[in-house]
Amino acid sequence: MTIENGNGRGEVMVTEMTGKLNRWSTGRNRWINALGVASVLAIGLDVYLGLWVTPPDRVQGNLVRLLYIHPALATVALYVAFPLAALCSALWLWRRTRSSFFDRLAASSVEVGIVFIALTIVTGSLWGRPVWGVYWTWDATLTTTALLLLEFLGYVAIRRSTTDPERRARRSAIAALVAFVDVPLIQSTMVWWKTLHQKATVLLGSSTDIHGIMAVTFALSFLAFLLLFLWMLINRYRIEVIKDDMQGRTMEDAINNRIAESKVRIEDLLVKAPVSAGVLSSSTEDTREPNAGVVHTTSSRSASTELSPAVPADTFGSDL
């Protein structure tokens, strides 16, 4: 079991929903497997249609085949992954909907989003090299996307360097929102700054003819990558749940070990002092030293754990 206590209480509905979703996603689940199969099939079909069935473009030749990958990747990353992460972060911060579900989902969405954004940038520069003559150009859309990738990476960095679950959720949720509100601003700045990118209208056929099978393949690519995103997202979420579960279990041990540290002290109190207030206070100073060594030898738990009782608790609160 995970430590759910820190996440705002009450709000039974959210907790229940989270529980159900966790069970649903971690168990053997044929819907998830079906989703995986569907996404692989859809991508396979997209590749087949894109490479063999659709004709080359009049202007761009075979390069046009990138049309069946790049826009879909970008759309999923920019319009699904990032907004989803921001939404989940906001829901986590709002006390009434606070639940580890949203924290995990936000984190999963960002991580899968990073893969999609990175692929977007790679396929974009592959496309840009022959069309624009350079791999990289300081174009608005490109630069915005690159900055988004950096912000995503910052989010992951802040997540990785915080261990306390509650604090990690809080920090990353705020990081996601603070970065998210910047996106429209970055976008408009970049557009005014410089733009070269093909307007999205190109895809609707102003200079390029998209007809019949090309349109079908183009539309299919969006579906295929969306399915892939969802499948990866659910699996990433699953891993988070399992990790938290393990942490919950080790936490049980840690708490029991921590309590066991008191054993020596209690024996001390019982042996040295017939329980009474006066003797207790006078015996504290002189009994501590001789018994310091006893901690390791007599207590049964010190062998089974790496948490040495000799280390003061404060050492572990390093990210306070």
Place this chain on the structure above:
Amino acid sequence: MPNSLILLNKVVSIVGQFPVLAGVSLQVDAGEVVLIEGPNGAGKSSLLRLCAGLLPVSRGDGQIFGFDLQTERAQVRRHVGLLGHSVALYDELTVRENLVFQIKAARGDTTRIPLALELLGLTGRLIDTRAGSLSAGQRRRAAIAILVARNPDIWLLDEPHASLDARARNILDDIILQAAASGNTILVASHEPDAFAGRTISVSGGVVVYDTAMDATPRAFKGPDTADSGEASMVRALSADGGGYHVA
């Protein structure tokens, strides 16, 4: 509703994946002076920080002044003053400036500042000396002066005697007794058994293992789990089976 100012019920507090508190139950009434003792790393400081609303409540629940430690931390903090290991002074500000800032920040009564400074023997040249150039003992006295001037309902003192000379220790003890007499509740974590404490609790392994109030002056715990998890019975349980017990 609360006849106890501090009411902790099996509180587990996890900081950075380590349970600094592993199920603390404690009940303190208004006007009590409680000495918290125990070996290094036992959880004494953590217990005080928990009561100040500075540590998360991972399991169990607790109320300070009737306010929930999880959901009403802001209200809890208004009633407590904490004298921690690390002295809360800005090095670049003078003693007086530090006090004025802290008292204003806490919306306290700034007219109490001269009195507090005098009480702690911070007079003359010392008042306008930057905190950075004070000695350790003087810094601690300044920190105590902040507490005195602010006069919160609950005083949480973590090793308050550290680096104080004999004279200052006596003054501190007097201050504590006076504050308690005027109805403030005081928790002192210390290695030094002192005359002023009417009650001593032993903390070890993140739990309260012994409480003189349970024995010398028996009192009924009003919490729901009095019968089976009071600290006195925990001592008994442990001595019986030699370890290996688990938190409920």
Place this chain on the structure above:
Amino acid sequence: MWRDALLIAGKDIRIEMRSKVVINQMAPFALLVLILFAFALGPDRTPLINATPGLFWVAVLFSTMFAIQRSFSLEASEGLHDSIILAGIDPAGFFIGKLLAIASELGVLEILTAVGIIILYGAHIVSVLVLLSSCVLGTIGLAAAGTMYGALVSGMRLRETLLPLLFLPVASPVLIAGTRSWQSGLVGSHVSAAPWLWILVAFAVLYICVGIVLYGPMEDM
């Protein structure tokens, strides 16, 4: 909120007046950046003058990071961090206070840097008003976003490396808009300053709002 803001700002500025960290360390650093750029771009006046607006804002951006780190190091000790929380200071007030202190420190720094640029690079001022308003707006925006991130990473072990990673991408609109408006104010090229100043306004307003709303939940860590 304003009471707490002024209290915090007053305290921070008083500490800065005493310790003079910004003046004694960051101003020489900004000057050093200007000189290093001159080395990198060569002694020719033309490339230097062309690059002047960008150099100015890059210097400001780096100084901002130092100012933020310095500002949050004041409360880095556990005792002071706790005491601020226990005092029950309004989080929005704390945010505004830090923002004001950081912005005013940066303001002093910018004046010195601007003087340095005019003397070292021989830049010609076309419109003081444009330069000044772009500085004021950009600085407030940088200080607001920077305060958010400074608080977010304060208390983390890796804060020195995390701060630039998180803050610099977010601050990029200020760098671009500030540079563009300075181009119109300095060189007097055909660039119109108005849209860029609006971006600076939007950035500042956005992050002040974000700070006021989100600083409370953030501080409770």
